[in-house]
Amino acid sequence: MTNFKSEILSQKSIALGYMEMTFRWPEESEKPKPGQFLTIKIQEQPVPLLRRPFALSGFDEEQKSASIIYQVRGTGTKMLAALKAGDPLDVLSPLGNSFSLPAVDETPLLVAGGIGLGPILYFARELDKAGHSPVLIFGCREKSLIPDLPPLTNGRIQFCTDDGSAGFHGSSVDYMNSLSSDETGNAKVYSCGPTGMLKACHDFALSRDLSCETAMEEMMACGVGACMGCVVELAEDQDRKYARVCKDGPVFQSRTIKWT
Numbered sequence: 001m002t003n004f005k006s007e008i009l010s011q012k013s014i015a016l017g018y019m020e021m022t023f024r025w026p027e028e029s030e031k032p033k034p035g036q037f038l039t040i041k042i043q044e045q046p047v048p049l050l051r052r053p054f055a056l057s058g059f060d061e062e063q064k065s066a067s068i069i070y071q072v073r074g075t076g077t078k079m080l081a082a083l084k085a086g087d088p089l090d091v092l093s094p095l096g097n098s099f100s101l102p103a104v105d106e107t108p109l110l111v112a113g114g115i116g117l118g119p120i121l122y123f124a125r126e127l128d129k130a131g132h133s134p135v136l137i138f139g140c141r142e143k144s145l146i147p148d149l150p151p152l153t154n155g156r157i158q159f160c161t162d163d164g165s166a167g168f169h170g171s172s173v174d175y176m177n178s179l180s181s182d183e184t185g186n187a188k189v190y191s192c193g194p195t196g197m198l199k200a201c202h203d204f205a206l207s208r209d210l211s212c213e214t215a216m217e218e219m220m221a222c223g224v225g226a227c228m229g230c231v232v233e234l235a236e237d238q239d240r241k242y243a244r245v246c247k248d249g250p251v252f253q254s255r256t257i258k259w260t
């Protein structure tokens with residue numbers, strides 16, 4: 001983990017209310033892994049905000065740049081969206097753990113909803129480059145929320161909309177359930193998005209006897225394991241009751257989480 005002063009390289013809108021920001025990554029810093037996150041100190045004065053956490057959505061080794069995809073929600077993200085190329089950025093990264101690689105004979109089914117797109121997209125691109133055939137399933141309410149994304153080379157991207165205005169008509173979980181057990185027989189599920197979607201991915205994996213990893217996005221204060229502000233409750237068969245999302249996660253085997 002390093003705290004560094006970066007510079008914004010680009011900032012653009014990729015869907016209604018969603019921005020993609022690319023920024024310089026220090027030469028000497030390790031490459032972040034898919035699933036890991038960073039925190040950004042958005043403003044020095046006059047109102048000091050807590051650092052805001054975002055998952056990495058991409059990394060370019062040649063350009064030494066990294067990116068995040070974020071939804072403009074409240075005070076911090078509105079201020080972030082107002083920044084321009086050339087502006088400085090105070091970054092603490094990489095933080096947390098990462099997704100584990102699938103076995104060579106496993107098909108990665110990567111499921112993203114809302115602000116969960118970033119880490120899933122980064123992982124899908126890395127797997128694609130490594131010769132896997134990932135299936136990235138992105139679900140949203142309607143067409144205007146579908147981001148403009150370059151296609152994968154070996155894998156594919158499946159968009160799903162609740163209102164049927166583009167892609168599959170239904171949620172990402174409806175789409176997964178529409179796949180035959182032959183199609184998902186050797187799948188490994190990865191998910192990031194709203195809690196309801198994460199639980200549904202867990203239930204889907206359980207029902208088909210598949211392994212499922214989930215990246216959690218709890219509210220965070222310190223972001224480095226010191227405050228216990230981000231704990232999630234663990235399943236009863238685990239050797240402890242709680243885990244910190246920022247330090248023990250954000251990626252967990254879904255069966256270790258207590259889903260309510």
Ligand SMILES: Cc1cc2nc3c(=O)[nH]c(=O)nc-3n(C[C@H](O)[C@H](O)[C@H](O)COP(=O)(O)OP(=O)(O)OC[C@H]3O[C@@H](n4cnc5c(N)ncnc54)[C@H](O)[C@@H]3O)c2cc1C
Nearest residue numbers: 052053054055069070071074075076077115118217218219
């Ligand atoms: C590990 C991790 C990774 C994340 N990755 C991303 C990402 O890649 N892209 C992205 O857009 N967001 C991501 N988030 C959520 C992001 O941190 C919040 O959306 C952001 O901090 C909101 O800041 P704000 O000042 O704009 O909102 P605030 O003014 O603080 O709050 C605005 C609204 O957003 C809600 N909110 C704030 N933080 C969170 C949160 N952590 N989870 C759910 N709801 C929240 C608040 O309850 C409130 O309703 C991530 C969070 C975590 C913990």
Ligand code: FES
Nearest residue numbers: 221223227228246
């Ligand atoms: S945010 Fe402080 S322990 Fe996780």
